[in-house]
Amino acid sequence: xxxxxxxxxxxxxxxxxxxxxxxxxxxxxxxxxxxxxxxxxxxxxxxxxxxxxxxxxxxxxxxxxxxxxxxxxxxxxxxxxxxxxxxxxxxxxxxxxxxxxxxxxxxxxxxxxxxxxxxxxxxxxxxxxxxxxxxxxxxxxxxxxxxxxxxxxxxxxxxxxxxxxxxxxxxxxxxxxxxxxxxxxxxxxxxxxxxxxxxxxxxxxxxxxxxxxxxxxxxxxxxxxxxxxxxxxxxxxxxxxxxxxxxxxxxxxxxxxxxxxxxxxxxxxxxxxxxxxxxxxxxxxxxxxxxxxxxxxxxxxxxxxxxxxxxxxxxxxxxxxxxxxxxxxxxxxxxxxxxxxxxxxxxxxxxxxxxxxxxxxxxxxxxxxxxxxxxxxxxxxxxxxxxxxxxxxxxxxxxxxxxxxxxxxxxxxxxxxxxxxxxxxxxxxxxxxxxxxxxxxxxxxxxxxxxxxxxxxxxxxxxxxxxxxxxxxxxxxxxxxxxxxxxxxxxxxxxxxxxxxxxxxxxxxx
Amino acid sequence: xxxxxxxxxxxxxxxxxxxxxxxxxxxxxxxxxxxxxxxxxxxxxxxxxxxxxxxxxxxxxxxxxxxxxxxxxxxxxxxxxxxxxxxxxxxxxxxxxxxxxxxxxxxxxxxxxxxxxxxxxxxxxxxxxxxxxxxxxxxxxxxxxxx
Numbered sequence: 199x200x201x202x203x204x205x206x207x208x209x210x211x212x213x214x215x216x217x218x219x220x221x222x223x224x225x226x227x228x229x230x231x232x233x234x235x236x237x238x239x240x241x242x243x244x245x246x247x248x249x250x251x252x253x254x255x256x257x258x259x260x261x262x263x264x265x266x267x268x269x270x271x272x273x274x275x276x277x278x279x280x281x282x283x284x285x286x287x288x289x290x291x292x293x294x295x296x297x298x299x300x301x302x303x304x305x306x307x308x309x310x311x312x313x314x315x316x317x318x319x320x321x322x323x324x325x326x327x328x329x330x331x332x333x334x335x336x337x338x339x340x341x342x343x344x345x346x347x348x349x350x351x352x353x354x355x356x357x358x359x360x361x362x363x364x365x366x367x368x369x370x371x372x373x374x375x376x377x378x379x380x381x382x383x384x385x386x387x388x389x390x391x392x393x394x395x396x397x398x399x400x401x402x403x404x405x406x407x408x409x410x411x412x413x414x415x416x417x418x419x420x421x422x423x424x425x426x427x428x429x430x431x432x433x434x435x436x437x438x439x440x441x442x443x444x445x446x447x448x449x450x451x452x453x454x455x456x457x458x459x460x461x462x463x464x465x466x467x468x469x470x471x472x473x474x475x476x477x478x479x480x481x482x483x484x485x486x487x488x489x490x491x492x493x494x495x496x497x498x499x500x501x502x503x504x505x506x507x508x509x510x511x512x513x514x515x516x517x518x519x520x521x522x523x524x525x526x527x528x529x530x531x532x533x534x535x536x537x538x539x540x541x542x543x544x545x546x547x548x549x550x551x552x553x554x555x556x557x558x559x560x561x562x563x564x565x566x567x568x569x570x571x572x573x574x575x576x577x578x579x580x581x582x583x584x585x586x587x588x589x590x591x592x593x594x595x596x597x598x599x600x601x602x603x604x605x606x607x608x609x610x611x612x613x614x615x616x617x618x619x620x621x622x623x624x625x626x627x628x629x630x631x632x633x634x635x636x637x638x639x640x641x642x643x644x645x646x647x648x649x650x651x652x653x654x655x656x657x658x659x660x661x662x663x664x665x666x667x668x669x670x671x672x673x674x675x676x677x678x679x680x681x682x683x684x685x686x687x688x689x690x691x692x693x694x695x696x697x698x699x700x701x702x703x704x705x706x707x708x
Numbered sequence: 709x710x711x712x713x714x715x716x717x718x719x720x721x722x723x724x725x726x727x728x729x730x731x732x733x734x735x736x737x738x739x740x741x742x743x744x745x746x747x748x749x750x751x752x753x754x755x756x757x758x759x760x761x762x763x764x765x766x767x768x769x770x771x772x773x774x775x776x777x778x779x780x781x782x783x784x785x786x787x788x789x790x791x792x793x794x795x796x797x798x799x800x801x802x803x804x805x806x807x808x809x810x811x812x813x814x815x816x817x818x819x820x821x822x823x824x825x826x827x828x829x830x831x832x833x834x835x836x837x838x839x840x841x842x843x844x845x846x847x848x849x850x851x852x853x854x855x
Contacts, residue, residue, distance in 0.1 A: 423778060
């Protein structure tokens with residue numbers, strides 16, 4: 199405890215230095231914009247702005263990118279409440295009661311509750327991250343290749359299990375992502391695989407063009423020809439203060455959403471979306487007036503918004519402590535850290551304590567910045583939405599091209615983005631989730647290396663995965679998940695994943 | 709009936725078969741000591757199984773005919789612009805490529821006024837170059853003419 203606090207003091211000395219503070223602020227502002235603008239989610243936002251951090255040292259770069267990440271989570275609620283359009287996917291549940299509150303003239307109160315809930319959840323979950331990551335990293339020092347192989351495999355299975363809709367489809371997408379991750383030089387033998395003479399493919403296909411293509415370009419392709427967004431409900435500043443009853447009704451959902459969001463954030467999967475969905479379902483189940491949900495229930499805003507912000511910090515736990523991303527956004531963050539010469543994993547906290555603790559402290563500061571920034575400036579952010587989409591999307595497209603090109607200074611990445619954009623567009627039409635592809639691309643080289651190293655250790659015996667307690671446990675958990683996913687086929691009932699898929703499509707839940 | 713799951717399942721099976729075919733050029737290794745082709749083939753086999761299962765069980769999915777393609781004209785235009793950008797970026801330079809691409813999207817696809825189209829395209833192309841290349845020192849291509 200004392201050691202943690204003294205480390206945190208070191209972190210604050212880094213985070214409160216003017217340059218780091220400035221980059222945290224810039225990250226939060228940009229993240230809020232990314233969250234407010236429909237079509238530019240945190241994943242595409244972080245990917246696009248990665249090149250802008252090349253001139254910075256690692257600490258400032260990571261602090262700024264993390265600011266974009268949680269800033270987007272804050273910003274996403276604005277369009278959900280005022281327009282019924284989720285700025286990013288995790289705000290889907292906020293659309294339901296947030297917009298209903300706005301139509302009743304309580305838009306300001308809904309925004310304030312979302313912001314305060316996000317702040318509380320963000321801050322509490324950073325405290326949890328601070329205490330959980332170091333012991334987990336110490337534990338992970340016992341991991342060898344078999345444990346990492348089992349962990350990575352479990353990560354993919356959990357991601358598939360936690361995805362909305364069919365697990366079969368999610369697993370197929372994960373397999374496709376893993377296959378894409380096979381492109382490039384085989385690390386153990388030096389053979390070029392599926393590169394067809396393109397030298398730039400030697401290092402494999404980058405996660406940034408894949409992420410921008412699947413999430414940024416595919417979104418533009420699908421939405422550019424759509425009708426313009428509906429009218430925006432503009433709140434007045436004096437309406438921002440919620441009533442005493444609204445505060446009272448939101449307190450417990452914020453607490454529950456924080457705990458749920460953090461725990462779900464640690465588990466691989468599209469944590470933000472799932473956490474907000476689970477929080478909404480829990481609040482409706484616990485409410486004394488469940489009939490109010492869908493008609494402007496305060497708990498329907500405060501719970502999900504707290505949960506998706508807490509999930510942000512939760513997702514950093516496996517990434518920082520184990521070096522294993524739990525979803526596509528942490529995967530891009532991991533790639534960004536590697537670009538800056540930082541290797542997340544068990545040794546990060548030991549070898550680069552000023553970076554780790556500076557990052558943790560900057561999250562406290564960032565959450566405060568977002569609270570102070572978001573409420574008074576909500577009108578300004580809303581004005582961005584007045585820019586017609588036919589002008590907005592060409593600008594976003596140009597930034598996609600710029601961002602993807604600038605990472606490696608290679609046109610090949612632009613071609614990859616284009617191919618992934620086309621693939622993502624078609625997969626959307628066919629109702630497939632694309633997040634497992636991104637995770638597959640980044641996990642493929644790690645997974646293959648862990649498998650081959652394990653077999654080298656055991657002289658080709660696959661029993662090594664079952665003979666070591668940690669890897670055997672992880673594989674057993676994976677098997678349980680596969681069996682659980684088969685349950686709805688036997689009982690012929692809707693499980694929570696089917697319900698989540700329906701909610702994301704805007705269909706009424708039974 | 710042709711459903712979305714059946715089409716997707718069939719496409720995944722084709723991708724898997726393509727990977728198996730292309731992997732024949734690489735050493736497979738053995739079950740105990742996998743070679744460079746081992747993992748791709750294992751993954752392709754898994755993809756093949758998933759694709760086949762989707763195609764078999766996908767009868768209740770949405771019909772392909774019910775999928776809306778209302779935005780296809782915009783989508784084609786955007787793909788063309790991206791193709792142009794990939795071809796021209798290093799030949800014409802960032803500023804010219806972006807200005808031309810934006811002018812096409814705004815002026816031709818979205819039918820905005822000439823003055824607005826030209827002004828917006830130039831401001832965004834030059835402004836983003838100044839921000840990223842000059843201020844943030846992210847090197848952007850200048851092309852054959854140094855633009």
